[in-house]
Amino acid sequence: MTAQIIDGKAIAQQIKQQVAEQVKQRREEGKPCPGLATVLVGQDPASQVYVRSKHRACQKAGIQSFSHELAADVPQEKLIGLVKELNNNAAVHGILVQLPLPDNLDDEAVLNTVSIYKDVDGFHPLNIGRLAQKGREPLFTPCTPTGIIYLLKQVLPSLEGRQAVVIGRSNIVGMPVALLLVRENATVTICHSRTSDLPSVAKQADILVAAIGRPEMVRAKWVKPGAVVIDVGVNRVEDATRERGYRLVGDVAFEEVKEVASAITPVPGGVGPMTIAMLLRNTLHAAELAEK
Ligand code: GUN
Numbered sequence: 132m133t134a135q136i137i138d139g140k141a142i143a144q145q146i147k148q149q150v151a152e153q154v155k156q157r158r159e160e161g162k163p164c165p166g167l168a169t170v171l172v173g174q175d176p177a178s179q180v181y182v183r184s185k186h187r188a189c190q191k192a193g194i195q196s197f198s199h200e201l202a203a204d205v206p207q208e209k210l211i212g213l214v215k216e217l218n219n220n221a222a223v224h225g226i227l228v229q230l231p232l233p234d235n236l237d238d239e240a241v242l243n244t245v246s247i248y249k250d251v252d253g254f255h256p257l258n259i260g261r262l263a264q265k266g267r268e269p270l271f272t273p274c275t276p277t278g279i280i281y282l283l284k285q286v287l288p289s290l291e292g293r294q295a296v297v298i299g300r301s302n303i304v305g306m307p308v309a310l311l312l313v314r315e316n317a318t319v320t321i322c323h324s325r326t327s328d329l330p331s332v333a334k335q336a337d338i339l340v341a342a343i344g345r346p347e348m349v350r351a352k353w354v355k356p357g358a359v360v361i362d363v364g365v366n367r368v369e370d371a372t373r374e375r376g377y378r379l380v381g382d383v384a385f386e387e388v389k390e391v392a393s394a395i396t397p398v399p400g401g402v403g404p405m406t407i408a409m410l411l412r413n414t415l416h417a418a419e420l421a422e423k
Contacts, residue, residue, distance in 0.1 A: 132356070134392040137282050143404035146281075147192055150411040154193040157418070165418035166195040167225040167251065167410070168217045172210065172236065173203035177365075178229045185227070188407045194414055197223060203233045210236060211244050218246040224417035225251030227410065230303060248420050251413035253277075254302070262310045270420065271413050276308035278405025279361050280315065283338060286359055286394040290315035294335050298322045298349070298382070299342035304363050308340055329353075339392075341382035351387035360388055360395040363402050 154165060167189050171182045182198070189196035199213060217226045226249045232238045242254045250258050253271040261267035283290060295317040299305035305321065312319045322332055333339055333353040341349045342363035354360060364382030381398030389395050396402055 132390070132393070134360070134389040135286065135394040136389070137286060137361075137394055137396045137401060139278075139282060139396055139401040140399075140404045142282065142285060143278070143408035146405075146408035147188060147411055150194075150408075150415050151192040153415055158193070162422070163222070163418065164193065164195045165224050165414050166197065166222045167227060167414045168197040168199060168220070168223045170199045170201065170210070170213060170217075170226070170228045172201045172205060172229070173233045175231075178231075182229050185407055185410060188411060189414070192411050194411060195222065204235065207236055207240065210241055214241060214244045218244070218249060221421075223249065224421050225249055225410075225414040227252050230254075249417055251410060251417055253307070253413070259302075259307065259310075262307060262314075271416065272311060273303065273307040274409040274413065275304050275363065275402060275406045276311050277409045279304075279308050279340060279363070279402060280311050281409070282361065282396060282402065282405060283359060287338070290317045290338065293317045293337040294320070295338040295340065296320045296322060296333050296336035297340045297342065298329070298333065299340075299344070299363070301342060304342040305340075308342070312338070312340075343382045345382055346380045347382070347384040349383040349388060351384065351391045354388050354391045356391055357393045358391070360392040361402060362396050362398050365398060365403060 169182050169185060186196045217223045226245050228241055243256060245255055247255050247257050247270055250271050253273040258269040258271055261269040295312045297305050297309045300321050300323045309319050309321050322329055330353040334355050336358055338359050340361045344364055346366040346368050360383055362381035362383040366380050367377040368380050370378040379399050
């Protein structure tokens with residue numbers, strides 16, 4: 132059996148289109164243009180690429196975007212001061228501080244400063260805390276994890292009762308996607324670097340989410356036949372045949388795993404585009420919240 136390839140690029144395109152239409156409608160009703168501010172600290176090349184694509188996507192959707200770039204050695208107080216300024220800026224509905232921050236900065240303190248009403252990344256401790264608690268509703272949920280759930284629902288009508296295994300426990304993807312899966316009534320196992328016999332735990336999964344950051348670590352023999360596999364990894368591996376000297380691969384050995392899984396996301400073109408689509412959706416939601 133060869134797996135269905137989940138076309139995240141096409142699915143994200145539809146969402147971006149919907150957001151663009153809603154933004155246009157808002158403008159016709161005389162409502163303010165949604166605005167997103169990004170804060171990029173330092174020169175990490177991958178982060179620069181991500182932030183640039185976020186601005187491009189905003190522009191296409193009719194969302195105003197404001198770019199703030201700070202040197203890697205910016206003092207913590209200055210960064211916090213900028214976030215406070217953005218909290219008070221009425222044209223800014225969403226604030227995104229690109230992670231990871233350089234080691235000298237305290238990301239918890241920075242994320243704590245973002246207004247929960249502008250927390251389009253869903254990383255504020257209050258929003259994450261609500262996500263983790265029964266009967267509580269976060270104002271926003273993190274973009275990549277929300278995009279993953281959206282993709283899963285394209286191939287599985289209900290996630291209820293499914294065995295989900297998440298490999299990776301990061302604050303950005305692993306942990307919040309596990310929390311979202313629990314909210315969908317899946318039975319969730321979180322694996323990490325200290326998990327013993329990872330391949331056999333992974334093999335229990337009806338839904339396998341790989342968010343480790345290791346090129347092609349998940350092999351076909353780790354995957355239960357018919358499982359749905361979501362590959363969050365974006366790893367650069369050297370490739371002299373490419374003009375730029377590298378190619379992107381996921382955390383999953385795609386060519387062999389696609390012969391075992393029932394559905395799989397490719398890299399690139401799977402989860403990546405969904406992150407931006409969900410960011411636009413969250414920014415629109417933030418603009419709506421500002422009117423309440
Ligand atoms: N770094 C990697 N993914 C993300 C994301 O979704 N948001 C932010 N702010 N930083 C990231």
